[in-house]
Amino acid sequence: MGEYYRDVDHMFEIYGHFLERILTHERIGPKMSSANMIVKFIYTDPDCEITIDLKNPPERADAHGSFYLGPCDVEADVWSKQSADHSHRFWHGLENPIASVAKGKVKQGGNVVAMLKLLPVARRAFEMFPVALRELGYDHLVLTRGEK
Amino acid sequence: MSVSTQEPVTELQTGPSERVSRLRERIVHAPREACVERARYLTESMSAHWEEHPLTRISKALGHVLDKVSVIIREDELIVGCRTSKLKGAPLFPENKSRWIEGDADSFENRVIQKVGISDAEARELKEEVLPFWRGRTVEERFEELLPADVAEDMDKYVFTMILEITYGIGHFTMSHRRILERGLSGVIADLRLKQGAMSADERAGESGLLYDAMIRSLTAAIRFAHRHAEMAEAMAARESDPGRAAELEEIARACRRVPEHPASSFHEAVQCVYFIHLIAQIESGGNSISLGRIDQTLSSYYEADLRAGRITPDQARELLSLLFLKTNEIWNILEEAFIPGGEGTEGKTTQNVTVGGMGPDGADATCALSSVGLDAFADVRTVQPNFGVRLSPDAPEDFFLRAIRYARDGVPLHLFNDEVIVESLVDAGHTLEDARDYGVVGCLEPNAQGKTFGSTFAVQINGVKCVEFALSNGVDNVFGYRSGIESGDPAEFTSFEEVWGAYSAQLSHALGQVERGMGALDQAIAEMLPSPFASAMVEGPMEKGLDLTRGGAIYNSTGVQLIGFANVVDSLTAIEKAVFEEKFLSLEDLAECLESDWEDAEGVRSHLLREIPKYGNDDPEADAMAARVLTHFCDEVLRHKNIRGGSFWPGVFSVGFHVAMGAFAGASPDGRRAGEVLGNGITPGSGCATSGATALLNSVTRLPVGRAYNGTNLNLRFNPRWLRAEALASLMKTYFELGGSQVQFNMIDTETLRDAQRNPEAYRDLVIRVSGYSALFTELSELAQEEIISRMEYQA
Numbered sequence: 001m002g003e004y005y006r007d008v009d010h011m012f013e014i015y016g017h018f019l020e021r022i023l024t025h026e027r028i029g030p031k032m033s034s035a036n037m038i039v040k041f042i043y044t045d046p047d048c049e050i051t052i053d054l055k056n057p058p059e060r061a062d063a064h065g066s067f068y069l070g071p072c073d074v075e076a077d078v079w080s081k082q083s084a085d086h087s088h089r090f091w092h093g094l095e096n097p098i099a100s101v102a103k104g105k106v107k108q109g110g111n112v113v114a115m116l117k118l119l120p121v122a123r124r125a126f127e128m129f130p131v132a133l134r135e136l137g138y139d140h141l142v143l144t145r146g147e148k
Numbered sequence: 149m150s151v152s153t154q155e156p157v158t159e160l161q162t163g164p165s166e167r168v169s170r171l172r173e174r175i176v177h178a179p180r181e182a183c184v185e186r187a188r189y190l191t192e193s194m195s196a197h198w199e200e201h202p203l204t205r206i207s208k209a210l211g212h213v214l215d216k217v218s219v220i221i222r223e224d225e226l227i228v229g230c231r232t233s234k235l236k237g238a239p240l241f242p243e244n245k246s247r248w249i250e251g252d253a254d255s256f257e258n259r260v261i262q263k264v265g266i267s268d269a270e271a272r273e274l275k276e277e278v279l280p281f282w283r284g285r286t287v288e289e290r291f292e293e294l295l296p297a298d299v300a301e302d303m304d305k306y307v308f309t310m311i312l313e314i315t316y317g318i319g320h321f322t323m324s325h326r327r328i329l330e331r332g333l334s335g336v337i338a339d340l341r342l343k344q345g346a347m348s349a350d351e352r353a354g355e356s357g358l359l360y361d362a363m364i365r366s367l368t369a370a371i372r373f374a375h376r377h378a379e380m381a382e383a384m385a386a387r388e389s390d391p392g393r394a395a396e397l398e399e400i401a402r403a404c405r406r407v408p409e410h411p412a413s414s415f416h417e418a419v420q421c422v423y424f425i426h427l428i429a430q431i432e433s434g435g436n437s438i439s440l441g442r443i444d445q446t447l448s449s450y451y452e453a454d455l456r457a458g459r460i461t462p463d464q465a466r467e468l469l470s471l472l473f474l475k476t477n478e479i480w481n482i483l484e485e486a487f488i489p490g491g492e493g494t495e496g497k498t499t500q501n502v503t504v505g506g507m508g509p510d511g512a513d514a515t516c517a518l519s520s521v522g523l524d525a526f527a528d529v530r531t532v533q534p535n536f537g538v539r540l541s542p543d544a545p546e547d548f549f550l551r552a553i554r555y556a557r558d559g560v561p562l563h564l565f566n567d568e569v570i571v572e573s574l575v576d577a578g579h580t581l582e583d584a585r586d587y588g589v590v591g592c593l594e595p596n597a598q599g600k601t602f603g604s605t606f607a608v609q610i611n612g613v614k615c616v617e618f619a620l621s622n623g624v625d626n627v628f629g630y631r632s633g634i635e636s637g638d639p640a641e642f643t644s645f646e647e648v649w650g651a652y653s654a655q656l657s658h659a660l661g662q663v664e665r666g667m668g669a670l671d672q673a674i675a676e677m678l679p680s681p682f683a684s685a686m687v688e689g690p691m692e693k694g695l696d697l698t699r700g701g702a703i704y705n706s707t708g709v710q711l712i713g714f715a716n717v718v719d720s721l722t723a724i725e726k727a728v729f730e731e732k733f734l735s736l737e738d739l740a741e742c743l744e745s746d747w748e749d750a751e752g753v754r755s756h757l758l759r760e761i762p763k764y765g766n767d768d769p770e771a772d773a774m775a776a777r778v779l780t781h782f783c784d785e786v787l788r789h790k791n792i793r794g795g796s797f798w799p800g801v802f803s804v805g806f807h808v809a810m811g812a813f814a815g816a817s818p819d820g821r822r823a824g825e826v827l828g829n830g831i832t833p834g835s836g837c838a839t840s841g842a843t844a845l846l847n848s849v850t851r852l853p854v855g856r857a858y859n860g861t862n863l864n865l866r867f868n869p870r871w872l873r874a875e876a877l878a879s880l881m882k883t884y885f886e887l888g889g890s891q892v893q894f895n896m897i898d899t900e901t902l903r904d905a906q907r908n909p910e911a912y913r914d915l916v917i918r919v920s921g922y923s924a925l926f927t928e929l930s931e932l933a934q935e936e937i938i939s940r941m942e943y944q945a
Binding site for chain 2: 104116119
């Protein structure tokens with residue numbers, strides 16, 4: 001198991017809350033939905049997957065997209081595979097996405113060019129991830145630069 | 149140019165031969181596949197000889213590959229030679245970088261962009277037998293050892309890219325085909341033996357001696373490779389029941405027995421010789437964009453001799469050239485998926501340039517009968533490869549110029565080069581006048597002395613808009629929020645535009661400094677690990693100096709650095725000067741906040757900057773003056789830097805596909821552009837910004853000091869062909885070149901057609917469009933890249 005997550009349930013708790021926060025965020029949500037695609041994140045340690053649907057009408061009226069914790073029937077346009085720990089650091093803005101792909105820490109497939117459309121929300125999402133962690137009482141999982 | 153635009157443009161003699169049509173269909177619709185043969189045989193030999201000198205082991209490996217790779221002569225072919233066992237097959241170059249192949253091979257067939265077939269057996273062989281050997285032995289790993297840590301960190305910020313990230317080596321050169329045609333490889337070998345004979349025993353054992361050995365070994369292998377084709381053709385002829393095809397196969401056999409070993413004695417042999425040399429250079433190394441250069445000047449004397457002797461007709465020559473051009477479509481490389489966004493298209497950046505027309509070394513116009521034949525031959529195929537250019541001297545024959553214009557008007561994907569500007573530019577860059585006049589074009593549009601240059605023209609791309617971003621954020625990346633640039637001052641404390649300019653300049657200067665150190669490490673890694681003895685024997689200089697191309701053996705050695713997002717840099721700086729310091733519309737601090745938040749709650753500000761501030765490309769003196777300042781400054785900065793091969797860094801402004809990819813990584817810019825949006829391509833104004841028409845645009849472009857950009861500039865123009873007469877285009881281009889334009893390329897296609905192609909891709913499988921310096925199949929681009937093409941201004945004339 002990795003450094004930050006106890007198990008799949010622990011990970012789903014944190015990412016479920018984080019995704020809900022950004023998909024309902026009045027600034028971040030609309031920008032995410034404009035990407036108009038479905039992304040599947042495949043994680044290792046713990047092994048699991050999370051799918052974000054920014055293409056179909058959201059299941060919740062107040063959200064700008066839907067997400068699925070665990071396997072789902074939605075067909076992804078693009079997928080990204082990485083360790084859960086790497087993802088944790090990434091959402092803190094501590095992992096360079098170019099270097100991650102170039103050095104093989106992240107594997108991507110499908111319409112990888114479409115992923116570029118999500119870049120403009122990166123900074124706001126990075127700001128939101130520690131907020132989500134603190135809201136769940138996981139202050140000890142919040143990372144700062146130099147800590148990774 | 150002696151062109152009268154009053155006269156109607158000559159009707160074209162169109163129509164490919166049936167053979168060319170069949171072969172064109174076959175290559176256009178061929179599936180793209182990976183082929184493990186080259187990697188297999190290279191690895192076999194390298195593992196057996198790894199302890200030997202790099203020159204020795206690479207030349208032995210090339211020989212082993214050329215002795216072992218499949219020799220295939222396909223139905224209808226007259227010009228033969230393949231890199232792989234597949235028709236549209238890509239070899240792999242694990243000696244350059246193998247990590248990505250290990251990671252990507254399993255997903256080759258599942259890609260959306262540049263999907264590649266690979267058999268289970270080949271994928272398994274790669275993983276189990278080829279790639280394990282290369283762990284710890286690649287150029288990439290040596291480069292990483294040599295690369296300073298701070299440069300390595302900066303490389304990942306996407307402020308600049310360096311060539312090994314996006315291709316597999318340097319490439320980007322033309323060869324001295326005329327020398328090979330006249331002397332044959334046997335003549336070159338004789339020259340090398342003379343050199344060896346004049347050396348002492350110590351010199352023979354040294355670097356130069358080993359280079360000559362390696363050259364001879366490589367050239368001898370090239371001759372054996374051609375002979376294998378002769379044997380195959382002879383065997384096929386013996387089995388052939390159709391007497392016509394049997395005769396063709398016998399002719400192929402005869403040609404392959406003669407060239408490249410001996411001087412060519414006919415046009416057919418000359419074409420076959422050029423293709424063998426072109427092909428083998430691209431088997432030796434993974435460097436992309438090895439180019440044919442001045443094909444008409446190379447082959448004209450053979451054409452004229454055959455014509456005089458009644459051995460050939462213009463149509464037969466046209467067919468042979470078409471077949472040569474079609475063969476170049478078999479040459480392509482698989483891109484590392486992470487870097488596909490930097491150069492989308494089916495060919496993986498193997499942009500093989502070829503030109504016709506232009507002046508000769510004596511300055512007189514050298515356009516010849518074969519120039520027009522070549523133009524017709526390319527119009528017959530209209531494929532992604534080769535990247536076809538027309539050189540125009542001031543004395544270009546009127547009918548030749550109008551023929552090129554008519555083809556351009558009809559959608560043939562070509563570009564035009566202005567000799568007058570380019571020759572002056574190359575002389576300024578240090579070429580002799582004769583060499584400058586005899587320039588070939590490499591890759592996208594980079595001019596340099598044909599067969600005398602190792603220019604690494606595609607070495608570096610720098611995101612200029614990112615430098616503006618850092619100047620207004622004191623070095624913080626607005627996309628990711630962390631520091632990526634240097635601290636160039638708090639913009640809240642800037643009191644003049646010149647302070648902003650100073651910060652921009654400091655950011656650019658820092659990036660260029662890092663690039664020089666990074667390229668030094670990369671050039672050294674390539675020179676240490678992968679010299680190119682075959683290519684070194686094909687370019688003038690290495691034999692004379694006793695120095696491999698990768699170590700500076702060529703006569704001319706440069707390193708190309710391209711500015712990406714030129715128009716956005718210009719328009720952003722104009723916006724700051726006007727809106728912040730002249731109009732006092734908003735403070736610099738407020739502007740910086742707008743950019744940091746990607747215009748949140750600032751649509752009014754964005755709209756003002758986007759619509760009310762003059763934009764480059766509209767014949768506006770202020771905006772155009774800023775454009776000239778930005779380009780001059782970029783050139784001055786780049787030219788201060790030297791490479792380790794004894795040459796200078798050369799500035800260029802063409803973007804390949806990086807205006808899409810680097811735009812995605814750039815935050816909002818003061819020109820009103822939102823974060824992530826595409827950047828302007830080449831020296832073309834930003835999408836939707838040049839609203840005053842084509843003439844105004846060309847007036848703006850010709851105010852730029854394009855001659856300082858030695859590595860070339862690219863202007864893209866899109867016209868709706870329904871509203872464009874060839875005469876009007878001729879007039880426009882004549883004026884453009886008289887005013888000092890350097891290069892231009894066209895997309896003659898309306899938005900409606902492009903939208904239809906998006907909806908019905910199968911119906912547009914062979915729709916070729918110009919991206920920025922190169923061609924690609926429209927339907928195989930990503931949606932982002934397709935939208936960028938569609939967003940380009942559509943002019944009427």
